[in-house]
Amino acid sequence: MEPRKCRLLFWGFGLMNQLALGISVLAKPMASADIVAVIDRNSARKGKRVGYVIAGNETAASWFGGGQPKGALPESVADLVIGDPADAANVIRQTKPDIIMLATRAFIKEIEGQLSVCIDCGVDVICIAEELLFPWECDVPETAAKLEEKAKAKGVRILGTGFNDTGWCIPAQTVAGMMINMSRIEASITWDCRDYGRAVSEYQGVTLTPDEFQTQIVEPSLTAPSVDSPAVYSIARGLSLTPAEGTLRHEFSPVLAKTRLYSSALGAWVEPGRVKGCTVRCIVDTHEGVTVVCESVGFIFGEDPSLTEGEDVTVTAWGDVPEKMVLKGKDVKGRVLTCTPMVNRIPQLLAQEPGWVTPDMLAPPPYLAKGVPKIVLDGTGIRRAAK
């Protein structure tokens, strides 16, 4: 077979996949993939043209530059009509994608059906669901095991990535690689609640009193599945560490407003002394004596002049030599960085064997100096990158 352009289908067309699509067609020299279909169940998007949806979204539109996103997209992409996921199997059979870019929900139990359709159709998947960073320790282990078995039987690879991959897992490997006798490694991100919608602000406890925070946020969260624990496991395995059974734990602490602050997401004021956000720490101990911590600090910015836009990411390791090692990212563009590894990891996905593919198994995402590679089939019918 002659090498041909990589064919991509986007499943879910919220902001993340709008950016990922833009990156894969527009960012030179990556204009090297074909977009064959887009599907989304949201009635604000289903049945509309891709160009129309992107032009109508301020955040995506500004990324596309100059307020003319429609003009910047090739007509063949702008004119694609967004299909219905209820009809996904047919769309996949007709449009024959090589890779499905899946950006819908965070947990395996929410995307099980979507993954099943992709696997049944024999198509590889790149997905930003947090739980796919470490599917072996998820909320529904039997479901994950069944999906993995089916993927292996069908020759399908499922890669979990996103900002947890590039913001936490990869920098943790860089920092740990400079240490000897490490005792603890912490990956932390500080982000602004105003960059997200209502659900996120509610989850962060914005406007609650400290007592309400305890009963409404902390107590229910202790028994709910966590979006942060897969990253902790992925960091541990990437460092060849073995988590000690029963040591995974979460710590919550409210961040209180000092002045009166406005929550645009909730359309409400946060009075001084009330919750403006919170810190969630997910911690695991390992048999090798290293404690691994992921910390997510999300609140309404505005009181600290050093916090303006984007996210601050810090990875810190403690040990004997050196005693402390810190890697810092300031004003990082988290939304864009959630999507770039979806595209940049395509060549790495194509090199893997069927089953789950997680960041701890891979080198950092490569820079695609020559664009998204063309596709060839190997002797067993698996898609590979053309040389």
Ligand SMILES: *[C@@H]1O[C@H](CO)[C@@H](O)[C@H](O)[C@H]1NC(C)=O
């Ligand atoms: C536009 O972007 C926002 C994030 O700013 C996202 O939540 C929303 O789903 C997008 N709207 C459409 C119609 O795609």
Ligand SMILES: *[C@@H]1O[C@H](CO)[C@@H](O)[C@H](O)[C@H]1NC(C)=O
């Ligand atoms: C990882 O994902 C979790 C859940 O969405 C989020 O709280 C955390 O901020 C993410 N970490 C990074 C570095 O983006």
Ligand SMILES: *[C@@H]1O[C@H](CO)[C@@H](O)[C@H](O)[C@H]1NC(C)=O
């Ligand atoms: C590493 O830790 C071991 C055990 O605690 C200790 O014997 C050794 O001296 C340490 N090595 C360095 C380089 O600090």
